[in-house]
Amino acid sequence: MHGxxxxxxxxxxxxxxxTGRAISFLANPSYRRHLATTRAGAVILEERFVxxxxxxxxIAANPYAVYARVARFLHxxxxxxxxxxxxASVSKDAVVPESAQVCAQAVVAGGAMLGESVVIxxxxxxxxxxxxxxxxxxxxxxxxxxxVRIGKRCLLHSGVVVGSDGFGFAREDPEWxxxxxxxxxxxxxxxxxxxxxxxxxxxxxxxxxxxGVKMDNQVQIAHNVRIGAHTVMSAFSGVxxxxxxxARCLFGGAVVVVGHLTICDDAVFTFRTAVLRSITEPGTYSxxxxxxxxxxxxxxxxxxxxxxxxxxxxxxxxxxxxxxGGD
Amino acid sequence: MHGxxxxxxxxxxxxxxxTGRAISFLANPSYRRHLATTRAGAVILEERFVxxxxxxxxIAANPYAVYARVARFLHxxxxxxxxxxxxASVSKDAVVPESAQVCAQAVVAGGAMLGESVVIxxxxxxxxxxxxxxxxxxxxxxxxxxxVRIGKRCLLHSGVVVGSDGFGFAREDPEWxxxxxxxxxxxxxxxxxxxxxxxxxxxxxxxxxxxGVKMDNQVQIAHNVRIGAHTVMSAFSGVxxxxxxxARCLFGGAVVVVGHLTICDDAVFTFRTAVLRSITEPGTYSxxxxxxxxxxxxxxxxxxxxxxxxxxxxxxxxxxxxxxGGD
Amino acid sequence: MHGxxxxxxxxxxxxxxxTGRAISFLANPSYRRHLATTRAGAVILEERFVxxxxxxxxIAANPYAVYARVARFLHxxxxxxxxxxxxASVSKDAVVPESAQVCAQAVVAGGAMLGESVVIxxxxxxxxxxxxxxxxxxxxxxxxxxxVRIGKRCLLHSGVVVGSDGFGFAREDPEWxxxxxxxxxxxxxxxxxxxxxxxxxxxxxxxxxxxGVKMDNQVQIAHNVRIGAHTVMSAFSGVxxxxxxxARCLFGGAVVVVGHLTICDDAVFTFRTAVLRSITEPGTYSxxxxxxxxxxxxxxxxxxxxxxxxxxxxxxxxxxxxxxGGD
Numbered sequence: 001m002h003g004x005x006x007x008x009x010x011x012x013x014x015x016x017x018x019t020g021r022a023i024s025f026l027a028n029p030s031y032r033r034h035l036a037t038t039r040a041g042a043v044i045l046e047e048r049f050v051x052x053x054x055x056x057x058x059i060a061a062n063p064y065a066v067y068a069r070v071a072r073f074l075h076x077x078x079x080x081x082x083x084x085x086x087x088a089s090v091s092k093d094a095v096v097p098e099s100a101q102v103c104a105q106a107v108v109a110g111g112a113m114l115g116e117s118v119v120i121x122x123x124x125x126x127x128x129x130x131x132x133x134x135x136x137x138x139x140x141x142x143x144x145x146x147x148v149r150i151g152k153r154c155l156l157h158s159g160v161v162v163g164s165d166g167f168g169f170a171r172e173d174p175e176w177x178x179x180x181x182x183x184x185x186x187x188x189x190x191x192x193x194x195x196x197x198x199x200x201x202x203x204x205x206x207x208x209x210x211x212g213v214k215m216d217n218q219v220q221i222a223h224n225v226r227i228g229a230h231t232v233m234s235a236f237s238g239v240x241x242x243x244x245x246x247a248r249c250l251f252g253g254a255v256v257v258v259g260h261l262t263i264c265d266d267a268v269f270t271f272r273t274a275v276l277r278s279i280t281e282p283g284t285y286s287x288x289x290x291x292x293x294x295x296x297x298x299x300x301x302x303x304x305x306x307x308x309x310x311x312x313x314x315x316x317x318x319x320x321x322x323x324x325g326g327d
Numbered sequence: 328m329h330g331x332x333x334x335x336x337x338x339x340x341x342x343x344x345x346t347g348r349a350i351s352f353l354a355n356p357s358y359r360r361h362l363a364t365t366r367a368g369a370v371i372l373e374e375r376f377v378x379x380x381x382x383x384x385x386i387a388a389n390p391y392a393v394y395a396r397v398a399r400f401l402h403x404x405x406x407x408x409x410x411x412x413x414x415a416s417v418s419k420d421a422v423v424p425e426s427a428q429v430c431a432q433a434v435v436a437g438g439a440m441l442g443e444s445v446v447i448x449x450x451x452x453x454x455x456x457x458x459x460x461x462x463x464x465x466x467x468x469x470x471x472x473x474x475v476r477i478g479k480r481c482l483l484h485s486g487v488v489v490g491s492d493g494f495g496f497a498r499e500d501p502e503w504x505x506x507x508x509x510x511x512x513x514x515x516x517x518x519x520x521x522x523x524x525x526x527x528x529x530x531x532x533x534x535x536x537x538x539g540v541k542m543d544n545q546v547q548i549a550h551n552v553r554i555g556a557h558t559v560m561s562a563f564s565g566v567x568x569x570x571x572x573x574a575r576c577l578f579g580g581a582v583v584v585v586g587h588l589t590i591c592d593d594a595v596f597t598f599r600t601a602v603l604r605s606i607t608e609p610g611t612y613s614x615x616x617x618x619x620x621x622x623x624x625x626x627x628x629x630x631x632x633x634x635x636x637x638x639x640x641x642x643x644x645x646x647x648x649x650x651x652g653g654d
Numbered sequence: 655m656h657g658x659x660x661x662x663x664x665x666x667x668x669x670x671x672x673t674g675r676a677i678s679f680l681a682n683p684s685y686r687r688h689l690a691t692t693r694a695g696a697v698i699l700e701e702r703f704v705x706x707x708x709x710x711x712x713i714a715a716n717p718y719a720v721y722a723r724v725a726r727f728l729h730x731x732x733x734x735x736x737x738x739x740x741x742a743s744v745s746k747d748a749v750v751p752e753s754a755q756v757c758a759q760a761v762v763a764g765g766a767m768l769g770e771s772v773v774i775x776x777x778x779x780x781x782x783x784x785x786x787x788x789x790x791x792x793x794x795x796x797x798x799x800x801x802v803r804i805g806k807r808c809l810l811h812s813g814v815v816v817g818s819d820g821f822g823f824a825r826e827d828p829e830w831x832x833x834x835x836x837x838x839x840x841x842x843x844x845x846x847x848x849x850x851x852x853x854x855x856x857x858x859x860x861x862x863x864x865x866g867v868k869m870d871n872q873v874q875i876a877h878n879v880r881i882g883a884h885t886v887m888s889a890f891s892g893v894x895x896x897x898x899x900x901a902r903c904l905f906g907g908a909v910v911v912v913g914h915l916t917i918c919d920d921a922v923f924t925f926r927t928a929v930l931r932s933i934t935e936p937g938t939y940s941x942x943x944x945x946x947x948x949x950x951x952x953x954x955x956x957x958x959x960x961x962x963x964x965x966x967x968x969x970x971x972x973x974x975x976x977x978x979g980g981d
Contacts, residue, residue, distance in 0.1 A: 012509065014531050027497075030587070065497040068504040075507050087416045089741045089758040089776075104416040104434045105450070107758045107776045107794070122416075122434045122452045123468075123759070125776045125794040125812075139491065140434070140452040140470045141777075143794050143812040155505075158452075158470040158488040159523065161812040164793065164849035167870040167888060170681075170719040174884045174902055176868055177722040178809075178846065180729050182666065192505065195491035195525040196545075196813065198849040198871040204668050214503055216494040217525040217547050218565075218850075220871050220889045230501045234494060235525075235547045236565055236583065238872075238890055240907050240925070248501055253567050254583050254601075256890065256908050258925050260684070269945060271567070271585050272601040274908075274926040276944035286951035287943055289614055289958060290603035291596060297613035299962035304616060308626035310965060311637060317972040318644040339836065341858050354824075357914070392824040395831040402834050414743040414761075431743040431761045432777070449743075449761045449779045450795075466818065467761070467779040467797045482832075485779075485797040485815040486850065519832065522818035522852040523872075541830055543821040544852040544874050545892075557828045561821060562852075562874045563892055563910065575828055580894050581910050581928075598894070598912050599928040616941055617930035618923060624940035631943060635953035638964060645971040 003056035009041045012071045023074075027064035044070065080119045080137075094126075103140070115152065127163065133189065145201065151189035151211065159196035162187070166200040166207075166223025166241065179203060181223060188212070194219060194235065203241075210247070228265060330383035336368045339398045350401075354391035371397065407446045407464075421453075430467070442479065454490070460516065472528065478516035478538065486523035489514070493527040493534075493550020493568065506530060508550060515539070521546060521562065530568075537574070555592060657710035663695045666725045677728075681718035698724065734773045734791075748780075757794070769806065781817065787843065799855065805843035805865070813850035816841070820854040820861075820877025820895065833857060835877060842866070848873060848889065857895075864901070882919060 013022035015031060018040035025044040026035055035043070035052050042056040044063045060066040084090055084102040093110035096102060100114045103122040108114070112126045115134035120126060122140040130144045133152035138144075142156045145163030156162070168179035183202020188211035193199070197219040201207060207221060210229040220238035221227065227239070228247030237251040240259035249263060252271035257263065261275065266282035269275060273287035292300070303310070328334075340349035342358060345367035352371040353362055362370070362379050369383040371390045387393040411417055411429040420437035423429060427441045430449040435441070439453045442461035447453060449467040457471045460479035465471075469483045472490030483489070495506035510529020515538035520526070524546040528534060534548060537556040547565035548554065554566070555574030564578040567586035576590060579598035584590065588602065593609035596602060600614035619627070630637070667676035669685060672694035679698040680689055689697070689706050696710040698717045714720040738744055738756040747764035750756060754768045757776040762768070766780045769788035774780060776794040784798045787806035792798075796810045799817030810816070822833035837856020842865035847853070851873040855861060861875060864883040874892035875881065881893070882901030891905040894913035903917060906925035911917065915929065920936035923929060927941035946954070957964070 065499050065504050068497040068506040071507045075509050105432050105759050157491040161849040164811040170722040172719045177719050179722045180725045182729050195488040196523050196850050214496055273945045274942045284948040285945040286948045287945040288601045291600045291612040291614040294611040294613045303961040303965050307630040311630050392826045392831050395824040395833040398834045402836050432759050484818040522815040523850050615928045618927045618939040618941040621938040621940045628943055634957040638957050
């Protein structure tokens with residue numbers, strides 16, 4: 001602690017917005033400019049910034065992580081209110097401990113087993129033989145299909161669908177015969193899944209999301225995929241069938257991976273990258289072109305369309321040792 | 328009006344489909360070819376096309392806007408049927424005016440305040456302390472999480488989730504600590520949000536959607552984003568965390584913007600553009616390459632992979648004044 | 655049959671996972687390496703692989719299709735349990751045959767007509783005047799808006815929304831006037847629609863999904879679109895307004911098509927392709943660049959930004975017959 005050791009705080013805020021009893025933090029150096037003028041009650045920051053801090057400072061090697069803990073302490077999530085809402089529909093063959101909360105209009109089917117302090121949000125559907133680990137929370141309107149297994153302390157946001165059929169069809173021209181999707185979905189502990197994200201069940205074996213994986217909104221996980229522990233996938237990202245993603249990978253937004261690949265641990269994919277081949281070496285990978293003025297883009301895109309042909313010509317014309325002059 | 332001033336119409340139709348008492352319109356000139364043969368009861372069009380119109384014509388500077396009003400007049404949306412359906416679950420601590428309609432299986436939590444003539448669709452969930460402005464309609468199965476504030480005359484389509492947690496985690500290898508998402512979501516008046524679109528709550532301050540914004544299906548708005556008034560975002564578009572989008576911008580489909588950027592007013596992004604840097608100048612921006620025959624694409628893509636290296640070589644070989652001949 | 659003609663099987667499995675009484679299959683040659691060591695009770699495969707098969711083999715020209723049938727026979731989908739759950743809300747003006755199943759918390763509105771053996775999943779909403787053909791199943795939490803018509807033997811997964819308003823607005827600066835979406839949605843027989851996929855209703859006429867179309871999760875179909883029979887669209891694919899897609903097309907994942915185009919029959923689009931113009935010739939089309947190491951990508955992307963300008967210079971400098979030497 002630097003400055004007034006007795007400083008008390010009761011809320012959190014941004015460097016520009018916090019006042020009086022609110023504590024703020026400086027993690028992203030690009031916000032450093034706001035430090036000099038902050039009116040926060042205190043700021044969590046790295047030692048190197050303390051000299052610029054006009055208010056009491058809490059020094060931390062990882063200010064953002066410390067902020068996360070302080071914020072959770074000051075603003076704890078609403079506790080479960082044990083009990084089954086009278087409008088919920090719970091099968092007599094389901095296991096619902098007294099500490100669990102089943103909210104209005106929710107459905108818990110036969111064979112489902114809920115752990116201690118589980119919360120099933122309004123209108124959520126827990127299918128037959130689903131298991132939900134202790135302390136896991138389903139937001140309103142989540143669907144867990146037959147036999148899905150979810151670990152402990154997970155958080156699934158509204159509109160999430162886990163255990164829908166994988167996309168499997170056998171062609172018999174012109175028709176497609178549905179391939180029954182007989183596998184399940186196994187989700188580890190401490191997994192968070194964003195709003196309207198979908199995770200398909202396996203075709204024969206299980207789709208697996210390992211411990212500590214964090215998925216943002218509108219992510220799509222196809223059948224037979226495995227996502228390694230602590231991998232983070234931002235919104236609009238997706239992984240096609242039977243691909244295995246390693247541990248501790250980072251997917252920027254809208255990163256998509258084709259099927260039947262293997263992605264090693266610690267691979268980082270920047271925003272809007274398409275992964276078309278297996279990745280065997282940790283590191284950062286990119287694959288998108290950014291917006292340009294429409295006219296410039298059009299001209300460059302037209303050149304791209306003839307790139308191979310043009311390169312052939314240019315290479316031929318400039319072959320070293322070749323006389324290009326007329327004489 | 329041109330032609331029979333007494334013409335009566337009672338429905339709308341396309342130039343090719345309308346007959347008898349149906350009125351049509353010509354807005355997109357590419358459909359002009361259908362004008363000569365239309366059997367519509369009347370056509371709304373610009374003066375310049377009236378000579379080609381074989382039926383009574385309603386002349387307008389903005390035919391599409393006039394058509395929109397005529398269509399709404401002839402086919403008004405179903406009015407709210409005031410009252411709470413017996414299967415709905417409404418907290419005694421919620422404010423639900425007599426003019427509001429709460430449909431079957433819907434949930435309205437404590438502290439929620441619904442305005443006059445609000446419609447809460449079947450199975451929709453209005454969370455604690457949510458406010459919904461007069462005349463706003465929620466289609467079936469919409470979720471508004473705790474404390475979300477929605478303005479007047481908005482329309483939210485099925486599967487919309489507003490106020491889910493933003494995607495915020497602090498890294499403490501190998502784990503990720505959840506950063507509580509303590510902000511809210513504020514949505515202005517006359518906003519339309521498409522099916523299965525998600526709008527996250529802010530981390531500390533609010534995510535803001537200003538008046539008159541129109542969002543299509545499966546759009547994603549991350550935490551702390553601000554979308555300026557009357558901006559239009561087509562399907563699959565998304566904006567990453569803390570980015571501010573100006574007013575009257577147009578997003579073609581699948582336009583995605585990275586986080587922490589500023590997009591000026593009146594920026595137009597064409598289909599499937601990725602925005603990787605702030606935009607400071609109004610105008611049209613593009614960023615995608617279109618489909619080509621697979622073989623041609625493969626060859627050009629291979630050249631792209633070596634573009635920098637090849638360009639270096641070619642520039643060196645063709646440096647003006649350099650002798651490239653062998654003699 | 656090759657090998658023990660009397661072999662009995664009672665389940666299915668993968669080449670590596672199947673044992674004892676489980677039958678497996680070899681369809682994708684890249685899994686051929688697993689054949690020699692399989693412990694499956696039998697394997698369905700092509701004649702050319704039978705020599706390598708250590709266990710009884712069922713020889714088939716199309717092993718995957720035969721596997722699909724065997725799997726369905728051994729693991730039939732759960733049959734409908736006729737009846738209306740007491741927590742469901744069914745209008746007295748709806749037609750619900752005795753063979754149909756309406757699950758917990760579901761809603762069936764007035765004028766809706768369900769066919770024989772239809773299943774309406776938990777929390778699903780069938781809107782006014784909707785028709786659902788014999789044998790069609792809705793997973794939990796599907797929404798069918800007013801007047802939607804669905805054929806026979808369809809399967810709609812959780813979170814699907816059919817019949818939401820198309821995205822239509824007329825500009826009247828700075829505002830946008832909503833164009834009423836008065837068309838419907840017509841879906842043929844044997845259509846499967848993946849989780850959280852959205853299909854908008856037409857503006858004036860109908861959005862049409864023909865027989866046998868298969869759509870994966872999080873697909874988006876805009877208003878007035880027509881998808882031809884037996885076309886397959888993988889996850890994240892989308893078609894913008896008024897575009898007509900032919901029959902038997904294949905969309906890899908994340909394939910998006912702009913509006914007002916015509917795509918011929920039998921067009922194949924590889925993963926993450928953007929279709930910006932009409933396609934008149936059957937064949938395979940591509941349009942994405944794959945991930946590269948970030949540094950390499952950055953250099954190539956920078957070259958792309960100046961591609962047109964550079965090409966002009968290079969072409970000028972290398973014009974055949976031009977003297978480039980200094981002498």
